[in-house]
Amino acid sequence: MTVDRSRLPVPGKTPPFHFPAIERSTLPNGLRVWSVRHVSIPVATVMLLVRRGAANDPVGKEGLAALTADMLDEGTGALSAIQIHEALARVGAQLDSDIGPDATLLTVTVLSRFLDPAVSLLSDIVVRPSLREEDFARVRQLRLHRLMQLRDVPGAVADRAFMRLLYGTHPYGHTPLGSETSLASLTVDDVRTYHASNITPEDATLIVAGDCSHADVEALAARAFADWNGAAPGPVAPVADLPSPPRLNIIPRQGAPQSELRIGHVSVARNTPDYHALVAANMVLGGQFVSRINLNLREHKGFTYGARTSFDFRRLPGPFALQVSVQTGATAEAIRESIDEIAGLRGVRPVSAEELSTGVAALTRGYARNFETAEQIARAVTQLALYDLPERYFDEFVDRVEAVSVTDVMRVAYEYLHPDRLTTLIVGDYAAVSRDLNALNLGAPAVLAADTF
Amino acid sequence: MNITYSKHTLANGLDVLIHEDRACPIVSVNIWYHVGSKNEVPGRTGFAHFFEHLMFEGSEHYDKGYFQPLQGAGALLNGSTNADRTNYWEVVPTNALELALWMESDRMGYLLPALTAAKFQNQRDVVLNERRQNYENRPYGLAGMAMLAALYPPDHPYHWPTIGQIADLHAAQVEEVREFFATYYHPANASLAIAGDVDTEEALALVRRYFEGLAPGPSVAPVRPPMPVLNGDTRLIIEDRVELPRLYLGWISPAMFGEDDAELDLAADILANGKTSRLYKRLVYDMRAATDVSAAQNSRELGGFVQIAATAAPGRTLAELERVIVEEVNRLASDGPTEDEIERGRVQAEAQFIYRLQTVGGFGGKSDQLNAYNVFLDDPGYFDRDLDRYHHVTAESLRAAVQRYVAHGNRVTLSVVPKGKTIYGMPGSVPSLVS
The missing domain is CATH 3.30.830.10 (Metalloenzyme, LuxS/M16 peptidase-like)
Structure with a gap:
């Protein structure tokens, strides 16, 4: 058979996507129990989402929420940390805890036949942790050592400093780890108090995706979490005034072969009505390989292994940020190109219909692959619970993104991207880049120390 | 648990493996070339990985970059190189299987006519930056290559890192690409796996259409170094x-x-x-x-x-x-x-x-x-x-x-x-x- 290589095959119509049904119930203690039937392979994923995260750290006690999450599997009842993990290992279960600004998420992936003991262990960990003094001392020490080591990881230094620059004392102004100073001030009583008042069923959701009926999941949850009680405190209050950081900042890293860059500003919350238009706009700007910024900095200039931008959508307005690591000699030029690309999207280089359609297609045509595994499905459901999204959110996603027009993208770019307010942070070799920075017209760089965050 | 599959070897030597899984309307197209940094020689290291980058820069019949049409069809795609093999994969919606096979077969058969000195220079810069980002500028980033260099003697193919020595990357010549491609990138040194929402006969027919006409290359001699011995x-x-x-x-x-x-x-x-x-x-x-x-x-x-x-x-x-x-x-x-x-x-x-x-x-x-x-x-x-x-x-x-x-x-x-x-x-x- 001859092959026509004069043109690419054109894919047919994308079949419509339907998210599987979510069955829901609520236990008397307020815990929401949601399940999704997923039968392709005998694996179940259990996620417990508590809508309290690093943003709930009291001022001066930054790092408390994450340290508390870390303490949960350090012992429960008569079991030590080691014994808990032996019990998990005996059923092949994998426990992960993940803490972000808005939430704490515990995940257990397990072979379906071990769902029962896995949920039971999860409840022991969450509801009945021992929170012992000696474990606290050890865990805090490990986290202090981690912070010490992160001083040498350029990306981590950049992330920590960038949040502080953008948000100051706002609840989003620190990363979940906290600082060496704040961790040093914590006590085990802080952890106990935080656990008692924040890790509560009233604002928590248990999500199970796997080959199991909702009735079974509900009965299992009712047994395991029956004696979990407590009301949830109110949501995090936004701070009225955000800082006005210097335009240009540098954390010196002498002799570094690359500069780690962050360029961005505080942007928009997850509940914005412009969510879909912003996601589409970001695809054009820096959200995929063929986006403008990656093609420019990597494929045309060869300055980097890769560049990307993102709107970090959160319950309160999150950051828009470009992140890239560029060879030292190209630092100033990469910053200029990046800022020009962000500014260009608002008018000088308006989005073309073709660019938008590539970005939209990349989001929509392969949408089904985001929901192949039990873990992907459970994680998707956490998004609904975390941000109070409508039940049909995933079913409507493709249509909503396909409805985004060039005009919409231009409008949201204008409304949510502010080139004159971009804050740039460099973690790199100051002596090697300082002369070039002058030409950027961003003012003299503020020089920061790596260990001040 | 067993994975049902069928295996077919085309006349040009390409192995084709097909696994049906109709649960989700997606298909994975995955190609392994049995070449990695173990096939390099001292002084010319990093080549297999560098080559992987060039595979994404366009081929004769679609010379505009590999990502554009596939991302536009909803694909997720990537590639990787290690000491033993180089792999490339796309996960595409079911309806884009033919597109993925068109693209993979074009770069298997027709990469060189589209390769230019400009692409070569650009991707060398990208690889040097990948090396800086993942090894040189990362705490403990050089430990892995130090261990390999000490565990294996200088002529053992695991002695050098897959990312390559900096001097070798600078010394690489575009002409060397041609020989490398001819030696290792051909159907007889490759294995194509298709897994997902496909009918085996239909998928095989598409594979035949796009790959059967590609010429087999020379057989690649196995690399068989002696097991190294550490003394003390x-x-x-x-x-x-x-x-x-x-x-x-x-x-x-x-x-x-x-x-x-x-x-x-x-x-x-x-x-x-x-x-x-x-x-x-x-x-x-x-x-x-x-x-x-x-x-x-x-x-x-x-x-x-x-x-x-x-x-x-x-x-x-x-x-x-x-x-x-x-x-x-x-x-x-x-x-x-x-x-x-x-x-x-x-x-x-x-x-x-x-x-x-x-x-x-x-x-x-x-x-x-x-x-x-x-x-x-x-x-x-x-x-x-x-x-x-x-x-x-x-x-x-x-x-x-x-x-x-x-x-x-x-x-x-x-x-x-x-x-x-x-x-x-x-x-x-x-x-x-x-x-």
Whole structure:
């Protein structure tokens, strides 16, 4: 058979996507129990989402929420940390805890036949942790050592400093780890108090995706979490005034072969009505390989292994940020190109219909692959619970993104991207880049120390 | 659990593996070329990986970059190179299977006419930046290549890092690409796996349409270096931009799927994987002498090495960590694991094995695993037997493997210490020359 290589095959119509049904119930203690039937392979994923995260750290006690999450599997009842993990290992279960600004998420992936003991262990960990003094001392020490080591990881230094620059004392102004100073001030009583008042069923959701009926999941949850009680405190209050950081900042890293860059500003919350238009706009700007910024900095200039931008959508307005690591000699030029690309999207280089359609297609045509595994499905459901999204959110996603027009993208770019307010942070070799920075017209760089965050 | 598949070898030598899984309307297209940095020679290292980059820069009949049409069709795609093989994959919606095959076949058959000096220069710059980002500018980033360079002699194909030596990357010539392509990138040195929402006959017909006309290349002679022998303890040190010193110990061990490979895999878990492991319990939990500890049987096609690494807590010494690690290795080699440890190891091996098979695509998913078994063992259906290897491990077989391969002093000992603090290194260490 001859092959026509004069043109690419054109894919047919994308079949419509339907998210599987979510069955829901609520236990008397307020815990929401949601399940999704997923039968392709005998694996179940259990996620417990508590809508309290690093943003709930009291001022001066930054790092408390994450340290508390870390303490949960350090012992429960008569079991030590080691014994808990032996019990998990005996059923092949994998426990992960993940803490972000808005939430704490515990995940257990397990072979379906071990769902029962896995949920039971999860409840022991969450509801009945021992929170012992000696474990606290050890865990805090490990986290202090981690912070010490992160001083040498350029990306981590950049992330920590960038949040502080953008948000100051706002609840989003620190990363979940906290600082060496704040961790040093914590006590085990802080952890106990935080656990008692924040890790509560009233604002928590248990999500199970796997080959199991909702009735079974509900009965299992009712047994395991029956004696979990407590009301949830109110949501995090936004701070009225955000800082006005210097335009240009540098954390010196002498002799570094690359500069780690962050360029961005505080942007928009997850509940914005412009969510879909912003996601589409970001695809054009820096959200995929063929986006403008990656093609420019990597494929045309060869300055980097890769560049990307993102709107970090959160319950309160999150950051828009470009992140890239560029060879030292190209630092100033990469910053200029990046800022020009962000500014260009608002008018000088308006989005073309073709660019938008590539970005939209990349989001929509392969949408089904985001929901192949039990873990992907459970994680998707956490998004609904975390941000109070409508039940049909995933079913409507493709249509909503396909409805985004060039005009919409231009409008949201204008409304949510502010080139004159971009804050740039460099973690790199100051002596090697300082002369070039002058030409950027961003003012003299503020020089920061790596260990001040 | 078994994965049903069919295998077809085209006249030009291309192996085609097809697995139907209609659960999700997606298809994974995964191609392995049986070439990696092991096929390079000293002075010309980094080539296989550099070449992987060029494969995304366009081919004769679509010379505009590989990502654009595939991302526009909703694909997720990537590639990777290691010492043994280079893989490329796309996960596409069912309706874009033909597009993916068109693209993969075009770069398999027609890459060179589209290769220009400008692309070559650009991707060399990108690779040099990948090297800076992932190795040179990363704490402990040079440790891996220092271990390989010391474990394997200079003429052994695992001696050099897959990312390549900086000088070799600068010296690479565009003309060399032509020869490399002709030697390694052709149907007879490749394996194509398709997994997902397809009908086997329809998928095979499409594969035939796009790949059957491609010319077979020369057969590639297997690389068969002798198993290296370490004599005594090679002690090396690297001064790095780090806060805490870290110790790496390495021993030569059997190849992937070889005898004792599964034993050493489970032994590494028992020693240092997770909170239940012996070294975590002692070094991190009880003594608080280390901030972390890890171990792995790094098994590859031509051989393996067992590596144990631990980072010293402030004020603690690498010598103390080394003493405890050696004690625990020796205890495992003399007393063996407990039955509970063996049972946990088996359950975890089974669970990890099944978790990987939840997805048709990506790194480690079903299509990638079919290709791994086909390329390394000529048996794509090795799934059950692979898992059986772990079920057959006994306390005694594990003990004996540890005794034979790890519980001795013929090893590499690498200290990575803060700049200017060579005093923190193991006594008698000499500087590693990697950069």
